[in-house]
Amino acid sequence: MESVETQIAEWRAYVANATGVxxxxxxxxxxxxxxxxxxxxxxxxxxxxxxxxAVKRMGDLDxxxxxxxxxxxxxxxxxxxxxxxxxxARAATGWVEALAFAAAAAIVIQIAxxxxxxxxxxxxxxxxxxxxxxxxxxxxxxxxxxQLDLRHWALTAVPFALAALLVNLYPYDADSDxxxxxxxxxxxxxxxVVAYPYMGGTVRFHERRMDFVRFTGEWFIxxxxxxxxxxxxxxxxxxxxxxxxxxxxxxxxxxxxxxAAGAVIVxxxxxxxxxxxxxxxxxxxxxxxxxxxxxxxxxxxxxxAVTGPGAAFDRELLSVFDALLVVVLALVxxxxxxxxxxxTPQWMDGIQLVAVVGxxxxxxxxxGEMIARIGDLGFTPNRTAALGLNLVLLVNLVGAAWLxxxxxxxxxxxxxxxxxxxTYLPVFALFAAVVVVVFxxxxxxx
Amino acid sequence: xRIDKDLVAASATPLVLAILAEGESYGYAILxxxxxxxxxxxxxxxxxxxxxxxxxxxxxxxTTDWRSSPEGRRRKYYVITEExxxxxxxxxxxxxxxxxxxxxxxxxxxxxxxxAGEA
Numbered sequence: 001m002e003s004v005e006t007q008i009a010e011w012r013a014y015v016a017n018a019t020g021v022x023x024x025x026x027x028x029x030x031x032x033x034x035x036x037x038x039x040x041x042x043x044x045x046x047x048x049x050x051x052x053x054a055v056k057r058m059g060d061l062d063x064x065x066x067x068x069x070x071x072x073x074x075x076x077x078x079x080x081x082x083x084x085x086x087x088x089a090r091a092a093t094g095w096v097e098a099l100a101f102a103a104a105a106a107i108v109i110q111i112a113x114x115x116x117x118x119x120x121x122x123x124x125x126x127x128x129x130x131x132x133x134x135x136x137x138x139x140x141x142x143x144x145x146x147q148l149d150l151r152h153w154a155l156t157a158v159p160f161a162l163a164a165l166l167v168n169l170y171p172y173d174a175d176s177d178x179x180x181x182x183x184x185x186x187x188x189x190x191x192x193v194v195a196y197p198y199m200g201g202t203v204r205f206h207e208r209r210m211d212f213v214r215f216t217g218e219w220f221i222x223x224x225x226x227x228x229x230x231x232x233x234x235x236x237x238x239x240x241x242x243x244x245x246x247x248x249x250x251x252x253x254x255x256x257x258x259x260a261a262g263a264v265i266v267x268x269x270x271x272x273x274x275x276x277x278x279x280x281x282x283x284x285x286x287x288x289x290x291x292x293x294x295x296x297x298x299x300x301x302x303x304x305a306v307t308g309p310g311a312a313f314d315r316e317l318l319s320v321f322d323a324l325l326v327v328v329l330a331l332v333x334x335x336x337x338x339x340x341x342x343x344t345p346q347w348m349d350g351i352q353l354v355a356v357v358g359x360x361x362x363x364x365x366x367x368g369e370m371i372a373r374i375g376d377l378g379f380t381p382n383r384t385a386a387l388g389l390n391l392v393l394l395v396n397l398v399g400a401a402w403l404x405x406x407x408x409x410x411x412x413x414x415x416x417x418x419x420x421x422x423t424y425l426p427v428f429a430l431f432a433a434v435v436v437v438v439f440x441x442x443x444x445x446x
Numbered sequence: 447x448r449i450d451k452d453l454v455a456a457s458a459t460p461l462v463l464a465i466l467a468e469g470e471s472y473g474y475a476i477l478x479x480x481x482x483x484x485x486x487x488x489x490x491x492x493x494x495x496x497x498x499x500x501x502x503x504x505x506x507x508x509t510t511d512w513r514s515s516p517e518g519r520r521r522k523y524y525v526i527t528e529e530x531x532x533x534x535x536x537x538x539x540x541x542x543x544x545x546x547x548x549x550x551x552x553x554x555x556x557x558x559x560x561x562a563g564e565a
Contacts, residue, residue: 024522025496025500027520027522028473028496028521028522029493029496030519031472031473031474031515031519031520031521031522032473032474032477032492032496034517034519035474036474036492057491057492058491058492058493059491059492059493059494060491063491063493063494064491064493064494064496064497067493067494067497068496068497068500070497071497071500071501071504341504412506413504413505413506413529415504415505415506416506
């Protein structure tokens with residue numbers, strides 16, 4: 001007969017394997033189990049009996065694991081799709097599915113490219129519709145993976161259909177600025193549409209919104225890795241085949257668009273199934289780059305505060321600044337999603353606050369410059385879009401800075417900070433949608 | 447008598463907060479207190495207490511502290527925060543309103559009370 005200690009050790013190992021439960025949780029549960037065994041033994045049960053009753057009282061491990069998973073979705077956002085009740089998580093090996101959607105996206109973009117005659121010709125409709133060639137397949141992939149019903153499939157499809165109609169029915173002028181803005185904003189807006197099937201056909205739950213932020217970060221890392229690998233492959237192929245008299249540029253014309261489109265879905269599949277790799281890498285990357293960006297932001301803010309922005313801010317620099325602010329926000333947001341929410345403030349949180357404050361100062365300067373420019377030269381589509389983006393970022397950064405400061409002084413919980421960002425996400429989506437839908441008619445399609 | 451599952455779930459948060467408002471405690475002791483308070487009628491699955499406690503912590507209603515137990519094991523103690531007390535007060539108001547309404551309506555229908563008395 002096994003001693004009760006061996007039994008407890010086995011139980012422990014078994015519980016530790018459950019999804020969503022980490023080592024500390026097991027310690028806590030074990031303490032509970034031992035308590036219960038001691039008490040049952042003291043009323044006359046044998047050790048074995050006491051162990052069995054105590055384990056039984058602890059409850060079904062699957063239920064327990066699911067409850068833990070619900071609470072700590074950050075720990076295992078990977079396998080578990082927390083929709084439905086007893087629905088088992090789908091096996092992570094849906095590569096055939098992923099490949100089918102990737103191939104579909106690759107084919108569609110190829111057809112569009114050939115029709116457009118890209119890159120010899122660059123018709124604007126091709127660039128304007130880029131997001132529509134690829135992202136519906138990503139949405140479809142998630143809708144299928146999450147086993148959405150017909151109603152949710154329809155709800156996923158509606159925004160894509162509307163966007164397709166709108167983007168192609170608007171009568172843009174030649175060399176239209178609003179058209180360029182649309183081609184920039186549409187992929188962003190559609191990315192938020194993908195969030196809907198990703199979250200299992202609901203947008204209400206803040207935890208799932210955070211999961212989507214996390215997904216976006218990991219997806220980006222995988223996409224960059226695939227792009228790097230693809231670049232090396234293309235380069236080597238070129239070096240080998242060029243001497244044989246094959247025009248490598250022609251080959252690249254065919255391979256590159258399809259590869260780039262397919263990689264969007266393949267990267268998503270990798271995030272869904274092979275997270276453990278990125279899971280170790282991504283927090284390290286944010287740990288590494290958040291301090292570097294913080295230093296860089298503070299230095300730039302000081303430099304511009306001393307020299308005065310004035311002449312230095314030309315149009316190009318302004319868009320560089322906007323890009324920088326978006327990157328910082330992405331970094332902060334992603335760092336937040338990778339963090340264990342229940343721990344107390346740590347030095348990383350302080351550094352994040354420095355980064356946010358640095359970004360805030362820069363944003364204020366850019367904003368001042370932009371308002372001056374608009375005051376002098378009036379509203380154009382580009383200036384209005386840039387102003388809007390800066391305002392959207394400013395509000396987000398002010399809120400984030402205020403809440404992180406309070407969090408560091410232990411006046412509030414990390415949960416609040418997270419809530420602020422997840423509540424704010426629709427604002428970004430809305431802004432992108434406004435640029436796509438409202439801007440062209442507002443500025444007479446110029 | 448078996449208390450309905452939904453009712454057990456709904457009362458879990460105020461109950462745990464109220465027990466912690468009496469003083470800091472740890473998982474097993476909280477569960478024992480629940481059993482004593484309800485005369486054994488509130489049946490919880492032991493394990494489910496922990497995800498609940500973790501949720502309260504994430505919401506900032508409780509703080510935690512790992513300490514050694516008298517038996518020398520490491521044990522996690524939960525302490526209620528000001529925010530937790532606020533949440534508890536809020537829950538108290540909600541539950542009072544519900545019980546008041548139920549009491550009023552049940553006092554009106556005498557037949558129901560008789561039925562409950564027989565049972």
